[in-house]
Amino acid sequence: MIKPVKLALVLALLSGCISEPTINKEPVKSATIIFINPIEQSQYQLPTGSKFGSESPNYFWFVNSVGVLEGYRPGGITDSILIPTHDLSHIEFLHGYSALEDVGFLVKAGDTVTIKYNANGYPVLQSNISAQLSGCYNYKLPFRNSHKYFGFDPVAIYTNYYFMRINKAKQNGEAIPEIFLKDFIDFVKLNDDITANWELQRLTLDSLIEAKQVEPVYGNYQNYTTQREQLAVAASNKYFAYDAEAFSRIDNMYKEFFNDSLVAYASYHRVLKAFIHHQARGSEVTMIRTRSGSTFNYPEVSEIIKDRVDIPKQTKELILYYTLEYIVNFFNTENTKEYSDMFLKETSDTLKFQYLSQLYNMGIQPSNDLLLKSLDNAQIELSSLAKKHKGKVLYIDFWASWCAPCRASMPYAKELRNEYKGKDVVFIYLAFNDREKEWRETIQTLELDSNCENYFIVNPKTSKMVETLNVTTIPRYMIYSKEGKLVNPNAPGPEGAEIRELLDRYLGE
Missing domain, CATH: 2.60.40 (Immunoglobulin-like)
Incomplete structure (x- = not known):
């Protein structure tokens, strides 16, 4: 009420x-x-x-x-x-x-x-x-309550995996550590608040539109927002039980929601990305091990979506685009080539494909080495970099701006660099499967601009060295000796005494 x-x-x-x-x-x-x-x-x-x-x-x-x-x-x-x-x-x-x-x-x-x-x-x-x-x-600001749900919109809490998992564990009577139990939120009450919030927003905007105090476009936008949030809430309700009945129900909600007139809205694109994972889970697509870790078999997902005839044209083309982006991110060059060809055949959208190609350097030819680009756009190969610093120990950190564990380790990395400042150790940070713009911005944020060298890996998808070194997950650390030889392909991270003992040992050789 x-x-x-x-x-x-x-x-x-x-x-x-x-x-x-x-x-x-x-x-x-x-x-x-x-x-x-x-x-x-x-x-x-x-x-x-x-x-x-x-x-x-x-x-x-x-x-x-x-x-x-x-x-x-x-x-x-x-x-x-x-x-x-x-x-x-x-x-x-x-x-x-x-x-x-x-x-x-x-x-x-x-x-x-x-x-x-x-x-x-x-x-x-x-x-x-x-x-x-x-x-x-x-217009949404008055509906926010800074004293409830940590100041977040209740839908954001309801659809967040952390809070979902705590609520599910409590429902199942599982033992929950005290620190996590303090973050427990009653999802029944939360759901009631979400429903009440939707109704309040609708009544408010209807009243203002009727009084000609708000343009009707904002009433339409709120209806769109509510439908989008209802879809997200429904998917969250079935997250831990995504059976055939749940998939069918949520799939129908997606089909009712899809509308090509919404393709210019940023939040609509987020829904399309979520749909890819809905399709993967509902079709029981297997999880497979790739060079970047465990992930859905996105080539298989792409084939399923390609054959669907119940998705509007522009919406379907965007879903295929984002599925291709996942393939580019997680799979090898052969997969990328095959599904790039499929995307172009299905959509004829060369503009989006060219954008994706530039974004991920897809046009780079295969190489045995890692091709690196410095902050001042100079290019050098990893083998040449090792030769350049011959006589010094190299501590190499494979990371990315999007990698949360990588970012979390950077304060320890800064401490380590300061400890070995003035010694014959070169700290090198290699951005792996990253985007150049985000890489450059994150360097400043994480204070990676002192006592180290930064390089962007231009050819992470086509370098045979990535396969040779078996770089499948990040962060990943390696040590090169003073002679320019890879002596530790799986070195410890920057925190703790182990890495310091190793660096001291290699410095003494």
């Missing part, structure tokens, strides 16, 4: 959101987003000490001019980015919040939007067109 007092309060807070007059003119091609003192959103720690970390350093997401999801990480005191509007009157982007939640915002094409952050680090938008539009952009 929605309390009238609460509804009246929300209406009062949003009453300034008055519709702008509509003028018939050519579609505006972009919106400008300005970040003021952007706050790092890639990590969050609960009051109990439990930590969350996102796989990507990016926390701003939009659909780029190619038509696929692109991430951005603002930096400095102020930063800005131009996002395409795809000939729509309003465009959606996602802004991460404390590594656990992605918040969707719908902004007007042609506007210059300034993003500032409240005391909790939550993004608050300001329109350059009018204060009334600012109210529209922030």
Whole structure:
């Protein structure tokens, strides 16, 4: 039951959101987003000490001019980015919040939007067109309760694996460590709050639209958001029991949700990525061991999706694109070539394929060595790098900006570098299966710019050395001797005494 007092309060807070007059003119091609003192959103720690970390350093997401999801990480005191509007009157982007939640915002094409952050680090938008539009952009803000669910939207908690697992364990009567038990949230009460929140948001926007204080597009957007969240909640309910009945029910929800008119929305692309894993689980696709670890057999998933005739055309092509991206990320060159050809045959979308090829350096020819690119774009092979530093011990760290364990080890890595500063040890960091833009940005964030050398691996997919060294998971550490020979292909990480004992030993030889 929605309390009238609460509804009246929300209406009062949003009453300034008055519709702008509509003028018939050519579609505006972009919106400008300005970040003021952007706050790092890639990590969050609960009051109990439990930590969350996102796989990507990016926390701003939009659909780029190619038509696929692109991430951005603002930096400095102020930063800005131009996002395409795809000939729509309003465009959606996602802004991460404390590594656990992605918040969707719908902004007007042609506007210059300034993003500032409240005391909790939550993004608050300001329109350059009018204060009334600012109210529209922030219409979700009054619904947030900073004193419940650690300040997150209840749907974000409900669909988070950590909280799902604790709730399931308690339901099953499993023994739960005390520290995790403190993070327990009653999902029955949580589900009630989610349902009440949806209803309150609908009533509020309906009232404002009827009073002509909010453009109808925001009512449509809220309906879309609610349907998207209902899908996510339904999938979470069946996460630990994804049987045939659950798959069929959720698959029907996906089919009802799919709509090619939504392909410019960033959150829609997130749904399409989730659908790939829904398809993999529901079709009982096997988990296989690849060069990057254990993962779904995405080539098999791609074949299943290709043969489906119940998915709208543009939506299906995007799903095939993201499935191909998973194949590029996790599988070998032969798989990549085969399913690249399939993607082009099914979609004829050379623009998206060229974008993916550039993003992952897919055009690099096979080589026995690792081809490396330095921060100043100089290229060198790993074997040449070992020769260059002959007479010194090399401690090599394979890592990536998206790798949470890699990032967690960096404070220890900094301590180790400081301890061996001035000694004949060279610390080399090799970005493996990474994206160059994110790699460069993360180096600054993690303070990897002193007492070390940084290189981006240009050919992780085509280098035979990767297979020879058996680099399947990261972080991975190796040591080269003063003679330039690989003496420890599985060296310890930077924390602890073991690595120090080894480095001292090789320095003494």
